[in-house]
Amino acid sequence: xxxxxxxxxxxxxxxxxxxxxxxxxFTHLIPHAAGQEIIRQGRQDLTLVRMTPDIVYDQLIxxxxxxxxxxxxxxxxxxxxxxxxxxxxxxxxxVPLEIEEHSHAGMANRYVAGASGLPFAVLRGxxxxxxxxxxxxxxxxxxxxxxxxxxxxxxxxxxxxxxHAQRADRAGNVQMWGLVxxxxxxxxxxxxxxxxxxxxxxxxxxxxxxxxxxxxAVTAVAEAPRGAHPSYAQGYYERDNAYYKYWDSxxxxxxxxxxxxxxxxxxxxxxxxAAGDKEGVR
Amino acid sequence: xxxxxxxxxxxxxxxxxxxxxxxxxAAARALENGKRCFVGIGLPSTAANVARRxxxxxxxxxxxxxxxxxxxxxxxxxxxxxxxxxxxxxVIGVPEVFNYWLQPGRIDVGFLGAAQLDRFGNINTTVIGxxxxxxxxxxxxxxxxxxxxxxxxxxxxxxxxxxxxFVEKVDFVTSVGHGSGxxxxxRLGLPxxxxxxxxxxxxxxxxxPETSELVLTQLHPGVEVEDVRAATGWxxxxxxxxxxxxxxxxxxxxxxxxxxxxxx
Numbered sequence: 001x002x003x004x005x006x007x008x009x010x011x012x013x014x015x016x017x018x019x020x021x022x023x024x025x026f027t028h029l030i031p032h033a034a035g036q037e038i039i040r041q042g043r044q045d046l047t048l049v050r051m052t053p054d055i056v057y058d059q060l061i062x063x064x065x066x067x068x069x070x071x072x073x074x075x076x077x078x079x080x081x082x083x084x085x086x087x088x089x090x091x092x093x094x095v096p097l098e099i100e101e102h103s104h105a106g107m108a109n110r111y112v113a114g115a116s117g118l119p120f121a122v123l124r125g126x127x128x129x130x131x132x133x134x135x136x137x138x139x140x141x142x143x144x145x146x147x148x149x150x151x152x153x154x155x156x157x158x159x160x161x162x163x164h165a166q167r168a169d170r171a172g173n174v175q176m177w178g179l180v181x182x183x184x185x186x187x188x189x190x191x192x193x194x195x196x197x198x199x200x201x202x203x204x205x206x207x208x209x210x211x212x213x214x215x216x217a218v219t220a221v222a223e224a225p226r227g228a229h230p231s232y233a234q235g236y237y238e239r240d241n242a243y244y245k246y247w248d249s250x251x252x253x254x255x256x257x258x259x260x261x262x263x264x265x266x267x268x269x270x271x272x273x274a275a276g277d278k279e280g281v282r
Numbered sequence: 283x284x285x286x287x288x289x290x291x292x293x294x295x296x297x298x299x300x301x302x303x304x305x306x307x308a309a310a311r312a313l314e315n316g317k318r319c320f321v322g323i324g325l326p327s328t329a330a331n332v333a334r335r336x337x338x339x340x341x342x343x344x345x346x347x348x349x350x351x352x353x354x355x356x357x358x359x360x361x362x363x364x365x366x367x368x369x370x371x372x373v374i375g376v377p378e379v380f381n382y383w384l385q386p387g388r389i390d391v392g393f394l395g396a397a398q399l400d401r402f403g404n405i406n407t408t409v410i411g412x413x414x415x416x417x418x419x420x421x422x423x424x425x426x427x428x429x430x431x432x433x434x435x436x437x438x439x440x441x442x443x444x445x446x447x448f449v450e451k452v453d454f455v456t457s458v459g460h461g462s463g464x465x466x467x468x469r470l471g472l473p474x475x476x477x478x479x480x481x482x483x484x485x486x487x488x489x490x491p492e493t494s495e496l497v498l499t500q501l502h503p504g505v506e507v508e509d510v511r512a513a514t515g516w517x518x519x520x521x522x523x524x525x526x527x528x529x530x531x532x533x534x535x536x537x538x539x540x541x542x543x544x545x546x
Binding site: 026027028051052071072073074075077078081082085086089090101102103104105108109111112123124125126127128129130131134148149178179180181182184185209232234238239241244 | 323324346347348349359360361362363364366367368373375376377379380381384385408414415416417419420421422423424425426427428429432433454455456457458461466467470471472473
């Protein structure tokens with residue numbers, strides 16, 4: 001049975017310095033509150049894994065939590081660049097950031113291999129691109145049946161994966177719907193998992209297109225209302241497109257970003273803290 | 283908006299539309315009704331949604347976030363906006379998008395943007411500069427593009443044209459166009475035909491059937507060959523059958539503007 005914990009306790013117990021950590025959520029259900037809790041708890045030397053390191057990883061990278069990023073697309077969707085990510089890659093600020101770069105197809109298959117308990121995945125990908133020259137985790141393998149040469153990528157098995165979902169029940173069964181990205185694979189590939197949810201309910205009412213993760217496949221669940229903001233939670237709230245534009249003005253400048261971390265994250269005033277106020281639900 | 287290009291286009295004649303609008307409309311026209319189209323965010327998404335609301339109501343829009351057959355009534359601002367999922371025929375996981383739908387060749391057209399494009403239609407969205415480990419500019423990276431460019435039956439690229447973005451050779455091959463020329467895709471074992479059409483704010487380029495080098499085949503209204511040459515970083519060849527793009531119709535413009543206005 002998954003433990004129902006506070007967000008602070010969940011991150012405190014499950015995320016350690018030096019861990020390989022995946023926060024997943026493809027545009028939808030991005031675990032922003034959990035990301036900010038990792039900053040608040042001052043985690044360092046993390047290897048961050050994520051297909052689309054958007055604002056949530058720009059914040060973690062800018063705050064100096066990461067030493068390495070494994071990813072396939074690092075931008076601010078619909079807006080432009082991730083300035084903290086760029087500053088780390090181009091100027092090693094605030095700390096050097098090693099990168100391991102894939103395509104979406106490669107990353108998705110790495111999670112599938114991880115979830116499947118296999119050492120690697122094969123795909124018809126990367127051929128002719130410059131990625132294999134710079135990414136050691138892309139190699140070639142010959143199909144033993146047809147002789148076709150295919151790309152091979154190693155499984156991703158994070159120490160801990162963190163996702164956000166709409167709901168869980170009190171046993172810790174998790175329910176999510178809408179765009180579900182690679183969240184199921186990320187949880188099943190990981191040694192430990194933390195799922196933040198909009199709400200913990202007595203009973204999970206079925207929803208069309210739902211994905212359910214049974215409580216025995218999840219380590220801990222933490223209630224974090226609006227914990228995906230500024231991304232969205234279908235059925236709860238819309239994507240805050242204005243925030244993505246606003247983030248461009250915060251992330252663009254080191255001092256503005258530092259002020260934001262101090263006032264909005266370390267002071268605990270961001271939406272993440274709402275989770276702390278709701279501990280009575282436990 | 284591409285200010286310089288707009289000025290160029292506008293200087294030729296009195297026009298009541300921008301060069302970006304001409305580009306979106308020209309890209310929309312290229313999408314045939316009923317085709318299955320893998321849509322990138324930004325310019326490709328704008329064009330695909332204009333097409334669906336004008337001549338191609340049965341165009342199937344596929345977004346890499348996991349939607350098959352999205353029918354958004356506003357332009358999505360990201361690849362995974364709620365409206366794409368809510369209006370889709372099916373919502374699927376991301377591994378399924380790439381493994382079940384893209385890789386086996388079920389998608390007709392891959393519709394991509396580019397930060398840099400070269401004379402053989404290779405696309406760079408990774409780094410600007412010669413040194414990958416110490417780039418001049420770090421771009422977002424590959425996303426779904428390498429496999430979209432490999433596996434879709436053909437690829438349309440929609441991109442604003444400038445001497446900085448249209449280069450002799452891309453700094454980094456993120457997605458393969460025609461490699462270093464004719465026959466490269468076959469040698470690499472890439473199943474799709476690659477870029478068959480490049481639509482810009484100045485005109486349209488297509489690969490030469492003999493060499494696979496991109497040549498100018500179409501000029502948008504008010505644009506002259508010299509304008510396009512000046513905005514191209516290689517010695518651009520001009521098709522002997524150079525055509526002139528029809529100006530956007532009132533219906534096309536109003537569809538495009540209505541979509542943009544309705545977008546959040």
